[in-house]
Amino acid sequence: MNAIDIRKDFPILDQKVNGKDLIYFDTSATSQTPAKVIDAMNDYYREYNSNVHRGVHTLGTKATDGYEQARMKVKNFINAKRYEEIVFTRGTTAAINLVARSFGDMIVGEGDEIVVTEMEHHANIVPWQQLARRTGAELVFIPMEADGTLKPESVEAVISERTKIVAITHVSNVLGTINDIRAIAETAHRNGAYISVDGAQAVPHMSVDVQDLDVDFYAFSGHKMLGPTGIGVLYGKSGLLDKMEPIEYGGDMIDFVDLRESTWTDLPVKFEAGTPMIAEAIGLSAAIDYITEIGPDAILDHEQELVNYAYARMSEVEGIEIYGPKERAGLITFNMEDVHPHDLATALDTEGIAVRAGHHCAQPLMKWLDVSSTARASFYVYNTKEEIDGFIESLKRTKEFFSYEF
Amino acid sequence: MNFNNLDQLYRSVIMDHYKNPRNKGVIEDGTLTVDMNNPTCGDRIRLTLNVVDDVVEDVKFEGEGCSISMASASMMTEAITGQKLEKALSMGDEFSNMMLGEDYDITDDMGDIEALAGVNQFPARIKCATLTWKALEKGVRESASE
Structure with a gap:
């Protein structure tokens, strides 16, 4: 499957949010809808x-x-x-x-x-x-x-x-x-x-x-x-x-x-x-x-490629904690040291990146993880490695922004 | 990097209140305790107040939440200490007006709360800034009905 071609079927993805190309990483909350x-x-x-x-x-x-x-x-x-x-x-x-x-x-x-x-x-x-x-x-x-x-x-x-x-x-x-x-x-x-x-x-x-x-x-x-x-x-x-x-x-x-x-x-x-x-x-x-x-197996392969890539690249960013097992479905829940997930999500949003922040309707699990909330990036057929690269750069800038002594 | 919008939201005075919160803690023998959650995001706050003859003698907060909600709580405690309850509540009304982008009347004696004016450009975050004021209002209303 080719995510670049697939993206053309999703009118909503072709837009700028806060002046930047939309990167939609919130499929686990709701997916986007193809024209068909x-x-x-x-x-x-x-x-x-x-x-x-x-x-x-x-x-x-x-x-x-x-x-x-x-x-x-x-x-x-x-x-x-x-x-x-x-x-x-x-x-x-x-x-x-x-x-x-x-x-x-x-x-x-x-x-x-x-x-x-x-x-x-x-x-x-x-x-x-x-x-x-x-x-x-x-x-x-x-x-x-x-x-x-x-x-x-x-x-x-x-x-x-x-x-x-x-x-x-x-x-x-x-x-x-x-x-x-x-x-x-x-x-x-x-x-x-x-x-x-x-x-x-x-x-x-x-x-x-x-x-x-x-x-x-x-x-x-x-x-x-x-x-x-x-x-x-x-x-x-x-x-x-x-x-x-x-x-x-x-x-x-x-x-x-x-x-x-x-x-x-x-x-x-x-x-x-x-x-x-x-x-x-x-x-x-x-x-x-x-x-x-597209085929459910091809979708799974694509998401596995994305999530493994994102996992590796996010591990490069200092102060990021990722929750859950290495072998996983196409989503990554995480926290950035010293930055509350809502502040993180707002910072990413100013760069057109949509992630979820909060307790994800799983309060008992938040308690188990010993956190009050987390951020989550989730992927689907229309996401690409280039978007993950953009996301990583944004994460790094966010970290820099909030580590600044105000 | 182009975080200009972000600079408007996270002004240094806000981050200062977040990193060095004023009046953080609990008044053990306070006259009024109020808890409030934001169930959609998991923020929670507890206010304890010592109110004598309708005047806020002392107020402390504790809780968990983002920089905006915690800074707003810190700023509020400074603003309402020494004020009559009625005045504290009216400050909350003015704060809401500011969040909604309407005309508001916030004066210098209310401390730093006007620094949060930029939040109104971030609709998803307004509820973070108003959580502490809503808690205050709830606490006062409940104590009045007792």
Whole structure:
């Protein structure tokens, strides 16, 4: 793949910020959107905007086709067995909440254990905390090694017959740690537990096969994979989704409605009450086409090249501390000695460089790292080594600026 | 290097307050304690005040945050010491006006707080500068309702 050519597909990247060429290193927060995705959503609103699963007119049929084709595309993209296993949600957060509410309340009881880690995003901690509170279950953490990885022995030691659900991220949005989901799923199942995976930072960047991983639930978001905000996916094994109760009720998700009681329609629409995110699903569909055309393996290779290069060059800058393991996904979380990350991010922004600064929705992990906040640079298909060079020069200037005796 | 904009933001008086904070610490037997966080960025501040007959006799701060939030806290403690609570709160209003780019009335007896005027050119950082003033307002409001 050629990032220089790819960049031409992203109108937003062709601009100056504070007088400098934009360097967008904040994909882990949200990715940019190629013209093909924007056009697909535009076409929908200009040519066939209509509600889905209702009525018989031509536009409605076209909209329904677009929406359901998007579901089929997601199914193929993550290699789910059946298209009924793909539920569209508002995002990863909504997908995880659906699992915790519906499946969690069904199978977790007092004295049971829910296993998580300290590297989770708030979206994969808080719903489980609340489930534990509702049911009287206990939240148990798999301990991390000093480099922010999980040792197989630690996984084995924590998951037990008391475990009902293991809720874990595939890729850490702070450390870049890539967890061995297949092995953890095997351990969970051997102990009679289920596994629910936060895949928000994985699906955009590498090939994910839910059957091969043998996960029970897997959640991810459109806006981190070149698609629009407002749409995400919950994959669930159909045997489990079948048994689960909806957590939202209303139009579309019903079978028969009587004055005092109703029945639910089949999967997956049972979990999609109300008018769904039609334009967003069509946009996500176009994003999957775009990623498929480049190839998830080529994307992973490109990001690995960038992150290894950035890691080596950042290590040259004195006073930079990098968090997480050497082997990592395409992001680097770091701090600069004596410069608060917000001040660092402001300085970089004056040179057109967008990085994230803060706690990255991972306060327990910040505590574990013993820092109040950090800065993060994250990479994707449209980033280049030249941008990393520019970033390094800016880091050096920032260091010089703040070491000046004011 | 072209950090001219940055020079406007990080003026030397601000960096001086950041590196040599005034009134840092906790008043053990203070009459008023208030904690405030900025949950989006992780900054946190604790103010302790000793208020006698509606006058701020003494105030200290501690916390974690960027240079702007910590310098602003340091400057505020100097500005409001010895002032009536009402006056301290009105300074906060004027400070907010300054942050919003509106007309403001900040006088020399308010110490260095006007040095933060440049922050209004950096919209993402305004909440850093106002955190300490918001904490003060919250503390005074809560103590008044007790």
